[in-house]
Amino acid sequence: MLIPKFIKRLVQAAGLEPHALRAARLFARLWCFGFARYCPICKSRLRYFRPYKIRLNAQCPVCRSLERHRHLWLLFRSRTDLLDGVPKKMLHVAPEPALARLFSKIRNLDYLSGDLDSRWAMVKLDVTKLQLPDDTFDVIYCSHVLEHVPEDRQAMAELFRVMRPGGWGVLQVPILRETTYEDPGIQSPEERLRAFGQWDHVRVYGKDYRDRLEEVGFSVTVDSIVREMSPSEREYMGLPEAEDVYFCRKPRSHGKS
Numbered sequence: 278m279l280i281p282k283f284i285k286r287l288v289q290a291a292g293l294e295p296h297a298l299r300a301a302r303l304f305a306r307l308w309c310f311g312f313a314r315y316c317p318i319c320k321s322r323l324r325y326f327r328p329y330k331i332r333l334n335a336q337c338p339v340c341r342s343l344e345r346h347r348h349l350w351l352l353f354r355s356r357t358d359l360l361d362g363v364p365k366k367m368l369h370v371a372p373e374p375a376l377a378r379l380f381s382k383i384r385n386l387d388y389l390s391g392d393l394d395s396r397w398a399m400v401k402l403d404v405t406k407l408q409l410p411d412d413t414f415d416v417i418y419c420s421h422v423l424e425h426v427p428e429d430r431q432a433m434a435e436l437f438r439v440m441r442p443g444g445w446g447v448l449q450v451p452i453l454r455e456t457t458y459e460d461p462g463i464q465s466p467e468e469r470l471r472a473f474g475q476w477d478h479v480r481v482y483g484k485d486y487r488d489r490l491e492e493v494g495f496s497v498t499v500d501s502i503v504r505e506m507s508p509s510e511r512e513y514m515g516l517p518e519a520e521d522v523y524f525c526r527k528p529r530s531h532g533k534s
Contacts, residue, residue, distance in 0.1 A: 305339045315514055318342045318350050318375050326515040334515050342375040344517045345420065349447065350376065351514075352502045352522055357445070359383065359416060368439065370404055370419035372397050380418075389414075404432040409439045417446035417525075424450050424478045427461065434493045436525075443529040447522060448490065454483035487523065495525035 302319070311324030319340035329335035329343060336343055342350075353359050359367075364385040369377060372390035374397050380388050391402030402408070404419070405428045417436055423429045433448070440446060459480030463469055466476035473481050490497050499521045503511055511518060 302339050309338045313513075316340060316342060317347055317514055318379065334512065337375070337515070340375040340378075342373070344515055345449070345520060346373055346376055347514055348501075348503055348516050348520055349418075349420065349449070349522065350379065351516075352500065353447075355502065356500060356524075357416075359386070365415040366413060366441075367416040367418070368409075368414045370402065370417070370436075371395060371422045372399075373420070376418075405435060407435045407439055411438055412441045413439045415441055415444045417444070417448070420447065420449040421451065423448070424473075424475075424480060424482060427479050429480070430489060430493065433490055433495075437493045437495060437527060440527045442527050444527050446495075446525045448525050449523060450482045450486060452484060452486060452521060453481050455485075456483040457481065457485055457489075458483070490523065490525055494527065496528055497526075498524045500524055 306319075306321050309321070309323045309325065312322055314323040314326050314334075315321070316323065316326075316337040316339060319337060319342070321337065321339040323338065325338075326334045327336040327338050332344070337347075359365070360383060362384055364387070366387040367380060367389065369380060369388065369390040371392045372395065377390055377397060380386065380390075389400065390398045391400045392398035393401060393403055404422060404426060417440055419436060423432055426432050436446065436448065453474070457480060458472075460472065461479075463472050463479075469478055470476045473479065487497050487499065501519070501521055503516045503518070503520060506516065508518075510516075
């Protein structure tokens, strides 16, 4: 394991990482070429998707997108105005590299990504204390972040604050219960793993997640594109069997008097 890490550090120090990543994606596209699977993010035709954790048919070997990333990209393309060419400002919290590459190439999209510690982010941002002006972004995308944030309502309020009236966002979390379960007294990684299913999660969200979003002012609709697909289509593109997507809009009438 020392040799790969050493080589990686050399590549980073020499500023060659973007070229190395492009070369790795090209090699994976050729090595994994086939007609059994298709990734709608990188448009690769593949023999297979890789397993990820305990899930089969999950990760694209070329762009490393997961099921939820491919689902959301299909939904962005077919259900939103993200690609209509009209100038927009977009905030992407905790950017996933596969989607960030696509967003950054969209015509007339003023794209900003931020995170506390991700090397993929353009700026450092704390989602509970966004150092950004009110009513700034037409589009906000924040996926699988809030389950890590103790003050999730504060984060939701901040995202609402920086969204322009009439803007929209996709704020995704894993929904695993009927009612959200959290306990601030559960602190250690071992206890959180047992209680919440992952060592760095601070709660398990339920279907009342929508209520939390609406409490801070969002108008919320729940949508999904995978429910309209056949099992063979979902398998072909490596999509989740069922996933609700939370579309959040800031009412146009909202504003300071």
